[in-house]
Amino acid sequence: MGQNEEGAVVSTVQEKASLGMAELDDFNLLVRQHQRRIYRVLLGMVHDPDAAETLTQECFFRAYRNRASFRGESSAGIWLFKIAVNLARDHRRSRLRVFWQRLFSSADDASEAGERLPDSHASPEKMLLLQEDMTRVWSAIKALSPRQRAVFIFRFVEEMTLEEIAEATSLKVGTVKAHLFRAVNAVRQRLKEGAHNE
């Protein structure tokens, strides 16, 4: 952790803090540096590209509106993650969204993740197995609580440290560990059930 493809190279919390204040001076730079990661995290949280795009825009808009409350105690990236987690949680709570989600079966969403697997030279059989595993992982993640889901995404998609996850989710490190443990166990259970059903 500490480096991402957007070029935001950070190593320590102090470095991040000083970077954070500077980043806010040029908000456009902040958007350019973090939009990909924010979009990716939100995509993992809501599993809907359109919603993730809208929430990404909303995340930056809220960040700009509340920029006075940013004290530079953590990196701007962590601060944006906090906003993104809250947005994803609110999005999930939306009754209207739940209604539409129930109306249209989510089976298509689960298979979409498998269809968007990275290019691989693996055999078709292996790709099929991998696709089925991904469908099961998505299915397990959907059943997680918003916090467990956020912790899981931060750990396994963004490869953040436990301390960084604790900051982004406003939890203690011990609580992050507990959420992570439950989330991974839930995924393992779903994978195991899938293997037994075959």
Add this chain to the structure above:
Amino acid sequence: MNNHLSRDQITEWVSGTHEEGVRLHLESCEDCRSEAEGLQKTLSGFRDSIHAMAQQDDRYWRRQQITIGERLAAGRWSPSGYWIWATALLGVLVAVLLLMRTPKIPRYGTTEAADEILLQQVQGDVSREFPEALAPAVLIAEERNEILTRKTNQPSKSNSKEGVQ
């Protein structure tokens, strides 16, 4: 520790929250390593799938930057919004000023006028010879008295005529 790692220990290793003993066991136990690495591989596959899903071309990100920039600009300065609020505020101020400048009619003025009217009515009633409600009865009585007076006068006139003849 038994011969193999427990399910929870493997979960902890995958999550990165394991103890040193777990790592040492995995180095020596083929079965546990295979299970742990299998799970780790699945989670890596999940990470790659999200990265693939989130992969967009540069135009997409530029378009998003523009959209965010436009929204921020709209939120920062909205002339039409300011004018609407300014006009509404001005209207409220003018209304308050007009209300303050309108002369107030003292409440006692209306009470006095009503008292004056009532007093006049009372004086009018007192100055009457009889109550207004008995006016029809008085009229009838007057007419009756007039008829009686006429009747009593008529025989005396006829008697006087007979006497002349």
